[in-house]
Amino acid sequence: MTKHFKSLLAATAVSTIMAFSAQAEEPVRGGTLIHTLYDTPRHLNPAVQSGIATGAPGAQLFAAPLRYDENWTPQPYLAKSWEWSNNGLTMTLKLVEGATFHDGAPITSEDVAFSIKTVQENHPFKTMFAPVTSVDTPDPLTAVINLSQPHPALLLAMSSHLLPIIPKHVYGDGQDIKTHPQNSENVVGSGPFKLVEFNRDQNIVLERYDDFFMEGRPYLDRVVYRIIKDASARTISLENGEVHMSTFELTTRNIQRMKKNPNLTVTADGYAAVGALEWLAFNTGSEGPVSDKRVRQAIAYAIDKNFILKALYQGLATEAKTGIHPGSPFYDDSVNAYEIDLDKANALLDEAGYAKGADGTRFDLTIDYGSVAAKPQAEFIKASLSKVGIKVSVNSFVDFPTWAQKISNYNFDMTMDSVFNWGDPVIGVHRTYDSNNIKKGVIWSNTQQYSNPRVDELLNEAGKEIDPEKRKALYAEFQEIVAEDIPNYFLNTSPYHTVYNSKVGNPPLGIWASGSPYDRVYLKE
Template sequence: MRAIPVLVLVVAVVAGLNPPAAAAGPRVLRVAMARGLDSVNPFLATSLAGTEIGRLHYEYLTAYRPADFAPAPGLAEHWRTSQDGRTWTYTLRTGARWSDGRPITARDAEFTFTLMRDNEAARTANGNFVAGFESVRAVDERTLEITTRTPRATMLALDVPIVPAHVWSGVTDVRAFTNDSAPVVASGPFRLVEHRRNEFLRFTANEHFWRGRAKIDELVLLRYQTMEAAILGLRRGEVDLIGDGLAGPLTPAQHDTLRTEPGIIVQRSRAQRFYELAMNPGAASRSGRPLGDGHPALTDVRVRTAIATAMDGQLLLDRVLGGHGAAGAGYLPPVFAELHLPVRRAVDPVRANQILDEAGYRRDTAGQRHDPGGRPLSLRLYGRGDRYTDARNAEYVRTWLGELGISVQVQIMAGASLNDLVGAGRFDLAFSSWGVGPDPDHVLSIQTCGQRPAEDGTGGNTDTFFCDPEFDDLHTRQRAELDPAARAGIVRRMQQRWHDLAPAVPLYYPDSLEAYRGDRFRPFQLQPDPGGSITGQSGYWGYHSADPAPATPPNPAWPSWWLTAAATLLTTAALTWLLTRPRRNPAHHP
């Protein structure tokens, strides 16, 4: 009977060599976040990360199809318009609910649009969408009626997050409301349940999402200070996805390196954004009151044109982006071919110097140019530390402008600091980047006079403080033009006007370079499809489609042949010992 403990020991040792798999836990998609996050308040968020999070939380009246950006149902399942194109009637879907279980009604949409119309702060991010609204009315629980002062071509592209009236009606100060007290009441595919600033945001799947619950249980956005740290996290399995929308694009070298790593899949898609060198053409409030401290020479279109003529976007594309993108031309990226204007200045430093000479900006004996009043043409150039291209591009820009006799002081800083300085008009030159949606109205609106800040410097969503009555008139006309071809023609004229006045220079349109753990997740839904991106979409398709790969048995700590051999050896040894060990004489047993 003494043999039993020995055999039990053998079985335990063998079993311990190949421990059982851990119990299955929640299905979690972990996404790296290296971009700056300005706010999770949908009325204030203008950063790419803030907008991305807003789409996770809140559904819009209409959506954009993942295949081709065509308008598709959102909270509104169908719609109709009056013969004169001024009154739009949306029918909200039956059974849609907020994440707290309360029904989503037309009164929520009425509340949202009315708040934006009446509250300056609520118009910060997306105020252009309610410009020209004459009335908004919930006819009943499912019917929303919007009447505009003139026909509107943008009524199926209202990128406005519909918020729950039963929550937001209690908000007394929109600008101070952080909207991160968990759990956030949401209508989108996920809801925020935990937010630790500068660490992570954790979401759970919205059980009431009208398109159906996501396949994952949780979505966690993990904060990384650098892309290098995020890539290390991907390699170690700390995160599953590095996407352009939250982390920023990979560098070409990072993209190419990750391509060869087992278990990792890289994704490259055509650019839906532009990267520019913005200039301060004379920052001012909406009423024209000067703001900031921009160099006065930049109010001269000849100086801005000379600077633009010296910029070589193709060289930056080749040397900094490794060719992953397209050289800058018109304001809108070429992925939107029917709207893109392929206008580009010839790179000509000789001509740029000639423009400055003719305008009276003379060089001193050291080669430094001065304006006609004697002030040196010495400009500050700001860039973001969380955008790897800015520091490299700044050195090229400094060299090119140095050849014109313009000295440049480069400062790379945190994204939030740059946004604060540019928003206050306290800059000369700055690198900037904007995403472009399927409908151009919003990104064109940031160049209009009305998007400049209020008298106290708050509100607005301007790019460069550009203000031109002719551009504004064209913007109004394109919004009212219902014929797509005629509207595209007006949009191209707007781009030409912007190009001629040169408040900024589109340097290039960067491709979106992303990577994910293909050993953990099946391919994501792209937009557009094929050839699109996983994140940074005009929608939430990539996140909502996240589908964990089938679980695979864990690799044993030791190869299976070794386990078999070890088990055989131990069993043989135990039996041998049992058979050959000396036995006591029972007569001498106590």
């Protein structure tokens, strides 16, 4: 037997095994997936509304030009191909043939241009399409995106729920698109599922769009989102099989409990692009002690991060050393992590001129939090800082708007916060550190009032650098400087988990979690 024939035989055997495996795992068509949402969406149009609650059903109702796999690789979706110009100033999309909206109208390049303009003008993530100057539509299936500068975040900004392709013939009727009645009722989408009903605070019912442009998909007949705001109630529903899947679960005791259920899979996979981080933010623009970076560094050295990870989060969260999520290809874990060192903390406070008084106190600070989930960390930090002479008062607020109003108007010393990266640093990271984004009254902008000219330069350069390695080097320097200046003390990733029943095939474990299209999801029984 020749070597060539042996290789051919081996390849045939492998192919046969793979074919058998694929056949054994062939998705089943039909069935209703029962999914939970922990909050009610304001509406169902992600073009003008960010957030998890809108993004989950929105990704099913609307298709995007691209989708991403679990390795951060862009894949065709409504666009079958895309091509950069040599100078990086134009992107040409070729759309799939035969794609239609849920009312039967064809999806054309005019709809792509209209969608980009709508997102550019109305979505809170302004940086996603800020460099777009125009979109040419030379024919119904070609869209040419023109840029004022190279924009490396463009591909990711055209994925999942960041760029839903919405119908111009519906939303271009002159009404205010943010309050358009068809954001919530009679939604005309472009995705694998169409809206049946939206019962606020109860459920959202979607059904298969039979003329979806991907033949044979979606596999499911229906997706029903049950809005269950209580975490314990969601856990019980998952355990008794009333619902098949829940995403963005973060209550540690419930996660640990569900891990013991043989009918459930509990995983942290799928949240890399969402990039949720938790940190202690400092008002660097205040006239108080935290305006001094030595004080901020001292505070970091006084906190035992491992206690937060192991005791408070029971090992379900991952350490985060920078403002870029550990799941991002741009994350640099070589920066100073500020391991607990009370001697260093005390020395830095002495150096900053804050000697201990007769009662052992150096100065007073407040720490705010707007989510009950942040209370344990806030109380632990209060106890930790007392060991180095900092007296902390903890302020809590009954609702998010009250907290957001105070923080965005710079009426704080320190606050617990959770902020999303949203895939590319241009979209979700720059906003926190660019001094041009110090915008009073706007939450989740640069509410720390942090300003460093070199950081501004690095972010500007990285925001238009197409070469991945050069871009990574720019973000590495950025992370090193921010670790030194410490406008935020980075704690951990938010412990988001997806929980799904053993009946669920192809759960959303890519980079966008439930913001991914569910055309491939199926029920095994």
